[in-house]
Amino acid sequence: MKNNFKTVNHSVRKIDGLGLATGEELFTDDYDIRDCAVIKLMPSPYAYAEITDIDESEALKMEGVIDVLSYKNVERIMHTTAGQSYPEPAPYDCAIFDNTVRFVGDKVLAVIAEDEKTALKAIKKIKVKYNILEPALDYEKSEDRETSRVHTEKDAIQIIPIKFQPEKNIASEVNAVVGDVEKGYKESDEVMEDTFYTQYAHHCMMEPSSTKGYIDGRGRLVLITSTQVPFHTRRIVSHATKIPVSKIRVIKPRIGGGFGNKQEALLEPIVAFAVWKHRIPIKLILKRDEVFVFSRTRHPFRIKYKVGFNKNGEIKAIHLDALQNTGAFGTHALTVVSCVGSKILPLLNKIPNMLFTGKAVYTNLPAGGAYRGYGATQGYFAYTQMIDVICEKCGIDQAEYYKKWHIKTGETSEIFKALGEGKPGHIFKIDSCELTQCIDKGAEAIDWKSKKAKYSFKNKKNKNERYIKGIGMGCFMQGSSVPYIDMASVYIKMNDDGSFNLNLGATDLGTGSDTVLSQIAAEVLETSINNILVISSDTDVTPFDVGAYASSTTYLSGLAVKDCAEKIKKIIKKHAAKKLAVKEEDIDLFEGNAFIKGSKDSCSYGEICTSAMHIDEMEQIQATSSRVSKSSPPPFSAHFAEIVIDTLTGNIKVEKYVTATDCGVCINPKLAEGQVEGALVNGLSYALIEDYSFSKKGNMMNNGFGKYKIYTAADLPEIITIMAENSYENTGPYGAKSVAEVCINGPIPVIANAFYNATGKRLHKAPFKPEYILEILGE
Amino acid sequence: MIEKEFEFYKAEGYTDVFNYMKKNYLPFAGGTDVMIKVKEGYLRTSGLLYIGDMLELKGIEKKDNSIFIGAAEKLTDIIKNTIVKENFPGLIQAIELIGSLQIRNQATLGGNLANCSPVSDSMPILMALDAKIHIVSENNRKIIELKDFPKGVCQTALETGEIIEKLEIPIINSKNYQAYRKFAQRPEVSIQKCSTAVVFEYENDEITIKKAKIAIGAVAVRALRCEKAEQMLKGQKLSPELIEKVANMVSEESKPISDIRSTREYRQKMVGEGFREIALKSV
C-alpha cells in the first residue's frame, strides 16, 4: 500500500510546541484574574472517621477569610467524579463535602480566603471533632464480615446496573463467559493457576490538578480547568451543584499532562460551588503532596489465572479473575476492571472457553481512577507470564506461539460482545493487524532466538556469576475508543483568505491532538496546516466530544474531523464549479486552489470564500459533523527486553528495550513515537521503582518526588522503536488507530519473563525493587 | 504549610556572622537544604544569613601534608579541583553522587556536613579519610575529628555561635585505595538507602593492608565507622575468605531500620555487599 499523503503521515511540528517552549501558551494557573481568592482543602488525618463537629468560628473571624465550606453548608448531592459519558458506569458515592472522611487526605472542608497564607492559617484555627472508625486497609479482606464497610450512607446509588453492593464493600462487579471453562479444563492435558499483585502508582503529570473559576459579565460561571473531559465536567458540575448547564462554561487551556488523572471532575464542583455562592474569582490548585493522595491513582489489583492447555500449547480454557482495590471511591472501578478482560482476552482469540470475573472493592485508601493502560496494564502482568509458562512447558518459542495464535485481520473475539462498559459490548471484526510483522521485526532487532538460548538459566554454566542476563518478550493490545459510547463532534468554517476555523470538542493534554487533528483537516481540504486554526475544548464554542480517554481522540475525533472537512470540501467544489462555470465533478482541489480538471483555470480558496460570503451566495461556508465509534480497533505491540540482574544487590537493569507497534497509519510519526516511548518510560518506571508506601494507619508516606521516584531520561535503557509498515485501518481516519496506551502494558510482564529466562524464577509482585528481587533469588 | 517571611542578610566577614548568629539568624551557603525547610515552613529562626561568598570559607589548598577545603566551596568546584582529584578519588566519587548537576553547582561541603543527615553522601567517605573539622566562633577556634561530629539525626557537635570554617583531610602518603558505594532507588537525584565507604592504606609491599577504614551511611542515626571490621583487616592481605568475613562483619556492625526507602534486612546486607564490591575491585 503506498500512500500519497501531503500532511498526514508527516511529522509536522506541534502547533503549540513553540508557544509552550517560550511560555506564551497558557496553563490554568497562568490566567491572570484580578483578586482571585484561593481555596485550601483541609485533609483528613484519619483513614476513616465521621465528622461529629466543625467549629470554624475562629477562622471566620480572621481578616481575609471569606468562607468555610463543609457538609454543614454545602448541599449534599451524590455524584461520581468519574469523567465518563452519561449514565456513568460508576457508583454515585460521593458528595462535594461529606460528614464522613474515607482516607487520609480526604477533604474535610475547604477554606476560601484572599490568599493562600491566610487560608492555611485559617485551617489551623478550625477545630474538627471526629468519631474515628476502624479503617478497611487490606483489599483482599474488604469483603470479610469483620472489615468495616466504607460506604454505609443510604444515599449512595448506582444509576445503571453495575452490581454496586456497598453492604459487601463492593463498588462493582462484572463477569463474562464464553463457552464453558470447566469443560475446557477437562479437555486439557494440564491445568495450572497462579496469582499476581500490582501496586498503586501515580500519573505524576507535571501540572498539578488545577481549577479557576469566575463569573462573567452576564452572570455565568466560567471554569478554566486542567481537565481531560470538559463536557463531562460541565455536566457533573451542574449535577453536583445544581447550577444549570446553561450557566456553566468550561474552558480547557493548555494542559501539563493527564494520563487519565484528569478524566475526573474532582476540583471543579468545589470551585464551582464556591464561585457561584460568592460571585468572586476563586482558584484551587493542589500541591504535589495533595496530588498524590487526593487526586486519582492507578488501582492496585490482584490477578489470578487458571488455564487449561494441551501439550502442543493450545489453550482450551482460561479463567481470569481480577480483584481491584478501588480505594475510597468507585471512580472508574467497573470500567478499569472490565478492561482487564476486554483488552487482554481477545489477543489470543481462538481460546474456546473463557471466563472473566472482576470485582472492585472499597478500602479506606486513596481512590483509583483512569490511568494509561486502564486495567490492561495490571492484567497483562499475569496473562503474559502465563503465556510464557505455557511456551516454556511445551517447548515452543514465545514469538512463534504469539504468531500462531494472535487475532488476525478479518477475525473477531467473542469477548468484544461479552464485555462492555456497564452494558454488553459490540462485536466487530479486526480490520488491521500487523502483529506478526511487529513480532518478526522486534525479534530481529534484539536477536531474540539466539539470546534467549544463550541467556537461559538452563544453559548457565557458571552458577556463581554475579551479573546474569535474561531476555523476555510479550505481545499487547488495547483499543481505540469505546464503541457506541464515545462520540466526537467538530465544526469547521471557512474564512475570507481561505483559512479554516476548526472547532473541536476534543481535548489536547499535551498529547498533540490539536496538531494531529489539524493534519487530518488539512489533508482533506487540500491546504497547508497553517491554514487550519484550531480551537478545542471550550463548551461554549466547540461542539461535544467525550474528551481525551480510551485512546479515542485520533481515531474517533479524527473521523469526525475528516467527515466534517469532506462536507466543506463538497461545498467548496460547489462554489468553485459555479465560479468557474463547470460541473462539480470537473473541479479538483489542490494546494488551496480549485482547478478545472486538466486545465490551468482556477480560483483560490480566498476568492471562493470571499465571493461566497460577500458577492454571490452570501453564505458562510461551514459544516458540522458528529461521529460515534462503531468499533474499537486495537493497536498491537510486540515488546522485547534484555535485562541484567545483579544477584548480589537485586538490582535489575534493563539494557535494551525494543517495541514494534502497529497503530495503523501514524498521522504524525514523531508524535506517535513519542507516545510509544513515553508509555514505555512510564511502564518501566512502574515496573521497577514506583509504589505507594502506607503507614499502618493508611497514611501515604512517600507523597512527594523526594521519596516517590520516577524514571527520568537518565534512567532509560537503549530503546528501539519500530512502527509497523503497511498497516491501514479502514474504519479509521486515513488508516489510523490509537497509540497512546498500548505500550505501557509491556514492561512489567516482559521484564518478569526476562527474569525467568535468566533465573528460572517467576515474579508475582510489582514493582521489582531490589529488596524483592533478593528475596526471590534467595528462595 | 505556611511560608514564613524571613529577614535576610549577606555576611561579609566573621564579625557579621557572629553578630547575626546572636540574633538567631541561621547561616546558609548553597541553601539546598535550608531553602527546602523555608518552603516547607519548619524553620524557627528569625532570619537567614548568607555566608556562601565569604572568603574565609573559600579555597582549597595543600599545607603540611593535609588538604584544606573551605566550608563554602561548591561541590562542583571540589570535583574539578586537581589536588583533591589526585589525593581523594573516593571523595570525588561520593560527591559526584550527590543530587544532580544543578544541586552540585549550588551545594557546599560545609552545608552537607552541617546539615548532618544520616543519608549524607560526603560523610561516610570523609570519615573513612579521617577528616577533621575546623570550627570557629567569636572567641574560639577548635578542630574536631569528623567521626565525633555527628550526634544524631541532623544534630552536630556545633555549639551555639559556631560555624564550620573548613575541612582538613590528611594526605595518605602510602599507596592506597578509596571508594564509595551508594545504594539508591535510581542513579541520579536519589537519596541513599545505605552506603559504604572504604579506604585501604597499604604497606610498602603494596598489598598488605596497613590500615583499613570503613564507614557506612544510613544504617543508624548517623554515619558509622566499622571498627571491628577494620581491625580484622589490619596487617592482612585480601583473600576471598577474608573479604567474606569482613563483609559480614560490616553488616553486623550496622543498625538500620526499615522505612520508605528500604528495609532493615536489605540495608544490613547491602553495606556488607558494598564492602565486598569495593574490596574485590581493589585487587
Ligand SMILES: Cc1cc2nc3c(=O)[nH]c(=O)nc-3n(C[C@H](O)[C@H](O)[C@H](O)COP(=O)(O)OP(=O)(O)OC[C@H]3O[C@@H](n4cnc5c(N)ncnc54)[C@H](O)[C@@H]3O)c2cc1C
Ligand atoms: C534535589 C536534592 C537532592 C539532593 N541529593 C542529595 C544526595 O544525593 N546526597 C546528599 O548527601 N545530599 C543531597 N541533598 C542535600 C544537599 O544538597 C546537601 O546536603 C548539600 O551539600 C548542602 O549544602 P548547602 O550549601 O546547600 O547547605 P545549606 O542549605 O546552605 O545549609 C545546610 C545546613 O548547613 C548549615 N551550614 C551551611 N554552611 C555552614 C557552615 N559553614 N557552618 C555551619 N553550618 C553551616 C546551615 O545552617 C544548614 O543547617 C540533596 C538536596 C536536594 C535539594
